[in-house]
Amino acid sequence: MPDGAQPILDVRDLKTVFLTRGGEVHAVNDVSFDLRPGELLGVVGESGSGKSVTMMSLIGLLPMPPAEIRSGRAIFDGLDLLQADDDTLRAIRGARIGFVFQDPMTSLNPVFTVGFQLMEPLRKHMGMSKAQARARAAELLDLVGIPDAAARLKDYPHQFSGGMRQRVMIAIALACDPQVLIADEPTTALDVTIQAQIIELVKDLRRKLGMAIVWITHDLGVIAGIADRVMVMYGGQVVEQAPVRELFSDPQHPYTRALLQTVPSLRGKRAERLRVIEGQPPVLGAPPAACPFRPRCGHALERCGRENPRRLAVRPGHEVACFWDPASGGERHA
Amino acid sequence: MLNYTIRRLFMAVPTLIFISIVIFLLLELAPGDPMAQVPLTVPAEVKQKMREALGLGEPAPIRYWKWLTQIFWVEPLHLFDSLFGTNFSDGYQRAISWQTRSPIFDIIAQRIPQTLWVVGVAYVVAIVIAIPVGVYSAYRQYSLFDNVGTFVTMIGFSVPPFFSGVLVIVIFSVWLGWFPSIYDTTLRVTDWDSFLAQLRQMVMPVMVLALQITSQISRFMRASMLDNLNLDYVRTARAKGVSEPTVILVHVLRNSMIPVATVIALGIPSIFGGAIITEQVFKVNGIGQLLIGSIEANDLPMVQTLTFIFAVLIVLFNLIADIIYGILDPRIRYE
Numbered sequence: 001m002p003d004g005a006q007p008i009l010d011v012r013d014l015k016t017v018f019l020t021r022g023g024e025v026h027a028v029n030d031v032s033f034d035l036r037p038g039e040l041l042g043v044v045g046e047s048g049s050g051k052s053v054t055m056m057s058l059i060g061l062l063p064m065p066p067a068e069i070r071s072g073r074a075i076f077d078g079l080d081l082l083q084a085d086d087d088t089l090r091a092i093r094g095a096r097i098g099f100v101f102q103d104p105m106t107s108l109n110p111v112f113t114v115g116f117q118l119m120e121p122l123r124k125h126m127g128m129s130k131a132q133a134r135a136r137a138a139e140l141l142d143l144v145g146i147p148d149a150a151a152r153l154k155d156y157p158h159q160f161s162g163g164m165r166q167r168v169m170i171a172i173a174l175a176c177d178p179q180v181l182i183a184d185e186p187t188t189a190l191d192v193t194i195q196a197q198i199i200e201l202v203k204d205l206r207r208k209l210g211m212a213i214v215w216i217t218h219d220l221g222v223i224a225g226i227a228d229r230v231m232v233m234y235g236g237q238v239v240e241q242a243p244v245r246e247l248f249s250d251p252q253h254p255y256t257r258a259l260l261q262t263v264p265s266l267r268g269k270r271a272e273r274l275r276v277i278e279g280q281p282p283v284l285g286a287p288p289a290a291c292p293f294r295p296r297c298g299h300a301l302e303r304c305g306r307e308n309p310r311r312l313a314v315r316p317g318h319e320v321a322c323f324w325d326p327a328s329g330g331e332r333h334a
Numbered sequence: 335m336l337n338y339t340i341r342r343l344f345m346a347v348p349t350l351i352f353i354s355i356v357i358f359l360l361l362e363l364a365p366g367d368p369m370a371q372v373p374l375t376v377p378a379e380v381k382q383k384m385r386e387a388l389g390l391g392e393p394a395p396i397r398y399w400k401w402l403t404q405i406f407w408v409e410p411l412h413l414f415d416s417l418f419g420t421n422f423s424d425g426y427q428r429a430i431s432w433q434t435r436s437p438i439f440d441i442i443a444q445r446i447p448q449t450l451w452v453v454g455v456a457y458v459v460a461i462v463i464a465i466p467v468g469v470y471s472a473y474r475q476y477s478l479f480d481n482v483g484t485f486v487t488m489i490g491f492s493v494p495p496f497f498s499g500v501l502v503i504v505i506f507s508v509w510l511g512w513f514p515s516i517y518d519t520t521l522r523v524t525d526w527d528s529f530l531a532q533l534r535q536m537v538m539p540v541m542v543l544a545l546q547i548t549s550q551i552s553r554f555m556r557a558s559m560l561d562n563l564n565l566d567y568v569r570t571a572r573a574k575g576v577s578e579p580t581v582i583l584v585h586v587l588r589n590s591m592i593p594v595a596t597v598i599a600l601g602i603p604s605i606f607g608g609a610i611i612t613e614q615v616f617k618v619n620g621i622g623q624l625l626i627g628s629i630e631a632n633d634l635p636m637v638q639t640l641t642f643i644f645a646v647l648i649v650l651f652n653l654i655a656d657i658i659y660g661i662l663d664p665r666i667r668y669e
Binding site for chain 2: 101
């Protein structure tokens, strides 16, 4: 993958807060990452770790209020998305940044044909005529592997299976040749064989079209097969970021290590029971003053309760936010 | 869809026959004497003869059968005759009102226009107001507009027409003198002046009825919009970069209209039923007033026929509501 190239998306210190009746919830805390053209960045974390909220914050898909972006910047192709007005964001959404969501059963509008829904961004962003858009829509359905594409444009979403609907969603997201595709748990709601098909499809489309992809998931197994780089999130912040091989071979953060142990292995000795990470992820009512993972961490040090660790590069391209050093078993010394 | 419609129409026949029996038996069991309004000076045996002349001497099944044939055979024949100048209905007795001794359907034909004008216009006004109000209230939930809307609809819901009707009469007729308090049925619309007079006399009854109907429909519309606004497909539409008006008025509205259209369709029979109370308050001599008057006068054939017509309309609009449902929602297939 192109290394060292100018990032297409550069996010710095993003903070997103939800204003609820019970007070503020700090969903995203100082998240920074970048995405290079053509790269596939995996984002891993439990439910509520802020993966989706981070991505939705960037492009104005969070309802505001209750959400509020407190600070940060997100430079997409020279433009700060967090400062952009609604019209600018609308022109980018669906055209230059495409989205695929988790549940294909509910993500399509049930009362409009698939053709209508697929032609909408084409007509809106590319200024195509109806006939042009229809021809392109058929091409797109064909591209995502839906047989008899031209005829199926007239069908409604309920006439497609779950996997086929997710293919339609991908076709919609890719309709205008976006530079970035954000896939928010696109395979979570699908059964395993369909999941594999969708992953193959995305790999294949990425080879053909060359867009950068952010793939949000809680499934490390999926990430291992497709990502170039992985970002692990916990409690609204990035706890570790590394190239995919390195993350699996040399995980630094106790949370990442614990996550890896929860994945069942087909090879090697059969473990008696799968490991679980005890406890619940935190709901942050205030910006964390200590490490958010500390209550569930098996290696917590005294310092972890006093301050929230900053991200540190342990190697070029591999950053971790933790005071504990797996090599020495004691405190990390930068 | 066509198959389904035809099947439903056939299925409606036993339903309606059953309803007609229930209506007939209910009124048969109700106490009351059609001769009660005849002066006491008329001797009892004369009254008895009058009752027999009305057909009351015959057993109930025979009277039921006669009523049924009059409504389903004689009246359609008569209608055909009057449309095409034929004589098929000659020699058949038409269904007669005991109170006025004139054919029931002639009276209904006289009363229907008033009801349709007042109640029908109120219904249309209500729909035209209620849908935008419901949509905007939901889109800006808990905004000032929504809160004011909620307050007004609660009032519209809870204040009965016999109160709001009298209230608007006091305000607009007595104090301000803008509108007449009594609806003049004899008014013929021939020029602009009489048209204006017709509008003026319609304003208050339409206002009272529309307030009530608007409240109902806008609440439904709001609730249905709110159900849809947070669904995933709305986020998808936004993620496609579709403009906000398109998201709301195309994607969400189309889905939200499904239950609302059903409610609107099912409400239409009540137009024909007339707004009984409102017609009384404003002296609109429409169908609602006709029904009340007939009940008070023990005019059994009229009450039976009117009630049965309402039943037919309700069955019919139930079917229409189902068909609209199928058109709006492609997931529903009536095959």
